[in-house]
Amino acid sequence: MGNIKQKDLILYSGLIILGLAAPYLFSAFKVQLTYLCVLIVLAMTWNLQGGEMGYNTFGNILFYGLGMYLTASVQVGMFFPLAEWTESGGEKTFVHTTAQYFQGIGVGLLVSAIIPAIVAGAIGYAILGLRGHYFAICTLGLGIAAGEIAGGIEIIGAGQGFTTPPFPAEIVDTEARGKFFYFLSFALLIGTFVFVKYIYGSRFKLILNAIRDNEDKAEAMGIQTMKYKITGWMCSAFFCGLAGGIMGGLIGYIDSTDVAFDGREMGVFMVLMAILGGKGTLWGPVIGATLFHFFKEGLWTLILGWQYVALGVLIVVIVIYFPEGLMGWLREKYPERFGEVIDEKDRKAQVELK
Amino acid sequence: MNKLVKLFITSISAITLALVSFSSSFAKVEGDYIVLGSAISLTGKYSSNGVHTQNGYNMAVDRINKMGGVEVQGKKYKFEIIYYDDESNPKRAAQLAERLIKQDGVHYMLGPYSSGLTKAIAPVTEKYKIPMVEANGASRSLFTKGYKYLFAVLSPANQYLEVAIDLAVEKNGGKGVKIAQAFEQDAFSQDVRLGILDAAKRTGSEIIIDDKLPKELNDMAATLAKVKATKPDVLVVSGHTKGALTAIRQISEMKVDVPMLAMTHCDAAKLSKQHGKKSEYALCASQWHKNLSYKDKFFGSGKKYAKDFQKEFGYDPPYQSAESSAALLVFKDAFERANSFDRDAVRDALVDTEMQTFYGNIKFGPGGQNVAKPMILFQVRCKGDDCENRVVAPTKWASDKFYHPIPKWSERS
Secondary structure (H helix, E strand, C coil), X not given: CCCCCHHHHHHHHHHHHHHHHHHHHCHHHHHHHHHHHHHHHHHHHHHHHHHHHCCCCCCHHHHHHHHHHXXXXXXXXXXXXXXXXXXXXXXXXXXXXXXXHHHHHHXXXXXXXXXXXXXXXXXXXXXXXXXXXXXXXXXXXXXXHHHHHHCCCHHHCHHHCXXXXXXXXXXXXXXXXXXXXXXXXXXXXXXXXXXXXXXHCCHHHHHHHHHHHCHHHHHHCCCCHHHHHHHHHHHHHHHHHHHHHXXXXXXXXXXXXXXXXXXXXXXXXXXXXXXXXXXXXXXXXXXXXXXHHHXXXXXXXXXXXXXXXXXXXXXXXXXXXXXXXXXXXXXXXXXXXXXXXXXXXXXXHHHHHC | CHHHHHHHHHHHHHHHHHHHHHCCCCCCEECCEEEEEEEECCCCCCHHHHHHHHHHHHHHHHHHHHCCCEEECCEEEEEEEEEEECCCCHHHHHHHHHHHHHCCCCCEEECCCCHHHHHHHHHHHXXXXXXXXXXXXXXXXXXXXXXXXXXXXXXXXXXXXXXXHXXXXXXXXXXXXXXXXXXXXXXXXXXXXXXXXXXXXHHCCEEEEEEEECCCCCCCHHHHHHHHHHCCCEEEEECHHHHHHHHHHHHHHHCCCCCEEEEECCCCCCHHHHCHHHHCCCEEEEXXXXXXXXXXXXXXXXHHHHHHHHHHHCXXXXXXXXXXXXXXXXXXXXXXXXXXXXXXXXXXXXXXCEEEECCEEEEECCCCCECCCCCEEEEEEEECCEEEEEEEECCCCCCCCCCCCCCCHHHCC
16 A cells, blocks of 8 residues: 555545544534445445446345344344344343443444355355346345345344344433444445455456456456455455444344345445446445435435435436446546546547447 | 546535534524424335324324414413424434434424334434334334333234234133234234234134235235135234235135134225225224214314314324324423423423323323223224224223124125
């Protein structure tokens, strides 16, 4: 990382300072900011598959939901009998002490990163042989199936839902919970960004691109594509699981199909955000997620009842006018700013060829 | 790249400025208004019940404001409600509760529609110590979490259909019955299920079919085919409005004969209007019925409430609207007794609530649930093509006799 340009250094440190100061500057917006961090993480990790590898997955919501349930289950299960916690008729009230709460969520998040990654490896081994829309449809089924299965497992609350442990009552400051989850998600965001940026500078990314551009040729060149596809998906699952774990704690209530395996909302949003910003770019998903979140929070309540119609229109507009996303559009308009040198002779030659 | 970075930084600072100037929150009491907040399902799977809830709130706000408003420390205040659409999604509801409290500065909340959404909002209101009077979250687990700022004007969900099982056992000469049941996979219906399990154990009844139905259910033919084959004494179905409509539609299509059919949400689904004679004899659990003889000075009796509601919104009020209106009466009463806008004072006043409204008596138990009001059962009965709901249990309020068993489809005209 020694070769970061000075300009970039200013940008990054500026953004980090802004991120650290944000919960104090906009104290009332902490929860929305936390959502924003999580949305960016989801969009960036989706971009690894959809953008770089060319495998449009709807299955990442599986890891997100899995992470959510795992974190909450571990957090409760470490100290209390999980079955009694989730049983709605239970008359007993369990209360986490401050130490238990943080230990629980710490271990829970660890588990929620590792297990989804393992699951991604296993599922990936089975289905990453599928290509194109076959893969997309198959992953679409994953999220739906997971939601239905989770809705039938009594120990995690089944259809009743799972109330995650409340923030310790000993911490009197009502702002503490918001700050805690914000900084947790911000740390996750930085971690994810650094990781994805690292990938962007590595051979691994080139291999993913090769798979996207022509998998057969990549294979013919001696690349074990399956290995790389699985590794890529496991990386995404790792961060998606963490994102889910944080969201579960923040929302405080996990419902199988509406909160955890929420393919209809989160699952679609992550695709939409990446495409809006420009898939296959580092900054695209970040910008896409930010714009989308502002659009959603700002306009949603002004057009009550019509918000999903507006969302539909937005999708149509994006697909028609910005098929390559905002970054793609900018890149086409101002290629020189993206460090692309246009060889006029070559361009003319190509025009003539056409 | 340089320009791009500049543009980026400029836009970020612009947004920053906008947010900073915007984030100064409003007060909970603005001028003559007491501002309440509520996230309501205006879209999504609970949209019809969400609207019933909102209509109930609005009706009560208008009425209380017209009749002098709320008097605190000698000054008259009016109610005002800030609504957001939670899209029937718990995640969104929790986020909006946060937004109402932190950005809109709301200090008193009204509940959303459904147990699941209330479960999502309660941790938020609890965290900020915001008193919430809710009228549509009946799940028992809401009242065992030790919440201190949650108050429900309704009876808990497990009581919904227990009475129906007792009734079936009574008709069976005190012997246990065979129960077939199908419940939507959501917090409320699963709690109704727990209530039935308890009742079955208590009466020595046997559960022969125990199906789970998906959310937003549009098809339960598989369950009904089993019912046809096994001939249970009672069929219990719970799945909000869509569940009730689907059940009646398919039972009549498939001509399923069962001696007793017990459901929830018949009046919210306007079953007797939508399905007419097909819905006859269905037994429905309800929090309220207009024929009950409770009274208050704002709405008069239940019948008068129903008439006024009909005039205002053009349909007969389901109990979801009635209980929502009652929530505001509770708030008004608590504000006046607390004689203060201090949240904890209002909360303490809510704890001591003991009042009668047109909707029923209200007194909160230690968990926050209403312990003063029983559930009632009504049965859809028709005269010609005109169908209506008649109260059949408990006997104290019953206006009609319970008709049992349901005649076979071959004998129904």
